[in-house]
Amino acid sequence: MKHTKVKDLLNSTKPVDDVLIKGWVRTFRSNRFLAINDGSVIHNIQCVIDFENTSEETLKRLTTGAAVAIQGNLVESSGSGQQFEIQVTNLEILGDSDAEKYPMQPKKHTLEFLRENAHLRVRTNLFGAVMRVRSVLSFAVHHYFQDRGFAYVNTPIITGSDAEGAGEIFQVTSLPLNNIPKTEEGDVDYKQDFFGKETNLTVSGQLEAETFAMALGQVYTFGPTFRAENSNTSRHLAEFWMIEPEVAFNDLDANMDLAEDFIKYVIRYVLENCPEDLTFLNQRLKQEESQKKAADRSPMTLLEKLRFVLENNFKRVSYTEAIDILKNSKPNRNKKFNYIIEEWGADLQSEHERYLVEKHFKSPVILFDYPADIKAFYMRLNDDGKTVRAMDILFPGIGEIVGGSQREERLDVLQQKIKELDIDEKELWWYLDTRRYGSAPHSGFGLGFERLVQFVTGMSNIRDVIPFPRTPQNAEF
């Protein structure tokens, strides 16, 4: 007999005789009411046991976490809280769960404790909801791009170039670390390594994606990226998933349009497809906020925040305008910022971004046309000679969620920049080929997927929106 998902039974419109479910005990009370969850939906189904005809031994084994198969009839429930329940006719315990030892007790655990049990935390309502939303959100990403004719490109994870210099990198090697072969000059002999050269984990698939955009027109990546940055914060992971669309013939304005449309689409998609999980997460955040001081509370609930993003245009503000706003802002004048904004050219810190988004504009903000000196080599130089066609999208509570730009398509300008930055041009021969042969304006951006999941689920620590977070001193599981 095939078993039915709890989700389908809870969505039933009428009683059903003889159903079979399989799942795990969440709670068991009064020797009678068993709440079963099978992961298909956040809600449990109530199963009513005929305890007079059930052995004492079986009843004792119905502990939180135990796996069970339950046969019975789906009937309308007389109790409050559920429309249907199962009158149990047969019950089989598939796997016990020692009530004394089971780490996921039916009580509130700290997020820190749950992180240490990342293999079990997904059995809680909270992490079940977060991980289902994460999954649906990732499908929304693919849906958006595929529906619009973008090709998904799997750019390499192991790369031979760190030309972008995006930060500290992880090395990948098959050399024995306790006996590294050396050349006569005493350097590491990479010729003996698997790839015959120094290799590392990718920090971005953008450069490779650009080569595909210049053939297929519109492409996107969605894969893991890595930073060996020693930042133990609630905003950083050493391993995270990134989405990087790249579009031939798009200028920066079209790039902003794409990013805004994309973000709104995926948020709308989860609102439509994850109502139960988002309702739960909304409730949870409300409760968490209610424990804060009134001044620290968010003016909007989670669902209100998501709808607000859908219903409002992102404010588009040039870097130069933003600097003016910041220079004249109260926290700057009163020296409340850690980094006082004194002049054009300053790199914006997260405190400044938060001020712009949360205090000044009270809306997502797209900053564009940054000083060339604080941005990457591949961004298109404006005619003013000092700014580049870069854009960052800043979100309330999250900070930077998107970084993008129109790319420098002019070979000579790009080569000049590479020279100035002392990057080895030979390393980038293939990248420069896209400018040598049939170059054209093109643009793209990178969106950190976990930041998006944070925004949608309202989780404040990035370690709580990825199954098994990788952070300094932590690669358990």
Added chain:
Amino acid sequence: MKHTKVKDLLNSTKPVDDVLIKGWVRTFRSNRFLAINDGSVIHNIQCVIDFENTSEETLKRLTTGAAVAIQGNLVESSGSGQQFEIQVTNLEILGDSDAEKYPMQPKKHTLEFLRENAHLRVRTNLFGAVMRVRSVLSFAVHHYFQDRGFAYVNTPIITGSDAEGAGEIFQVTSLPLNNIPKTEEGDVDYKQDFFGKETNLTVSGQLEAETFAMALGQVYTFGPTFRAENSNTSRHLAEFWMIEPEVAFNDLDANMDLAEDFIKYVIRYVLENCPEDLTFLNQRLKQEESQKKAADRSPMTLLEKLRFVLENNFKRVSYTEAIDILKNSKPNRNKKFNYIIEEWGADLQSEHERYLVEKHFKSPVILFDYPADIKAFYMRLNDDGKTVRAMDILFPGIGEIVGGSQREERLDVLQQKIKELDIDEKELWWYLDTRRYGSAPHSGFGLGFERLVQFVTGMSNIRDVIPFPRTPQNAEF
């Protein structure tokens, strides 16, 4: 003015005045007929130039690979080969392509040469088609699982455990290779490494996916996996993408049903969604086959092979039956196999798998119930004490495309096995927790995505179905 995709224009049902396209020159003949491709579809659009009113200099710059913006009227074509063409009213060259130097000349290149130009090969018809099919196939994967309520799980890429012992692994480190810190005992001091322990690139997300299946019920992974195996063959990559579904409460039969249904779904999906690219690939393979000796030719075209898989049940054959068939087979009796099958327990080589699939059954085959000794520790032991509930799916021309099993859900049996194999049980504390708390039968499989892309596109070398292949001595780009 917004530009239109070539695909949309070619699908037009009527002439359209004043259209704008942007793309790259494929060919230019008689100073008049320009074939433009923009990557949206394999076909070019013919653009007819009024050469008498176009400057000599512009005409000279219309070389293969040049990027152009073309304005004109979409009209019915009087020539054969296309229904519509564009009568050009305005032409702008966005980026030149030096005809002498451009590596992608309009002629047939060897696959080897194209591999060395992986950043440009996607500009050819062949690789454009392969990469579009790959993209649609990956969307089909997500579609299949998401439509059925599976949650997508991003299992970690960097892991601290190599418990599975699936082969040679890549180490990940942030230690300086030219100056590895050592402990007092002279060992590598991993405490100083980024994660404070030895870490490597994942060879499979299965064990982590199992922990999620035991909470969410049905999950799947789809991400990069790695093997530092020094195999320079047309079937191996050091970096490849793997799909690993894992389902609570599924036994091996349900697992086989899922795998077969899944493979048929994704093949049907690309047949429906990539007609132009598959027609091209079908034609290409026909031509390639026609150059072979009659005896070596495939009896079916690519499209016939794909339809054959859809229309026929995969043959389900136990390992024991397969050994009997192989023992009595002609090549075994005539000692034509490199590895002669002498007795039950032998590990099947690719020559045996091919014999079963291509000669004996002439159909995809699912082999199941393998000897325990040649399979992984986590597979469920049968009551005979010597076989495990493993399955491999074998495909014509490809060999093993799926490997899966019902997992050993009994804690004591699993612990015994781990002990026998001398695996450090402490490394697997979290994995064993799934058997300690609410264990239940469950099953899953792994499917090498590139092998699937090979089967669907008819490409014989696995390096030609991934954007930037990673193989021994090769991590260019």
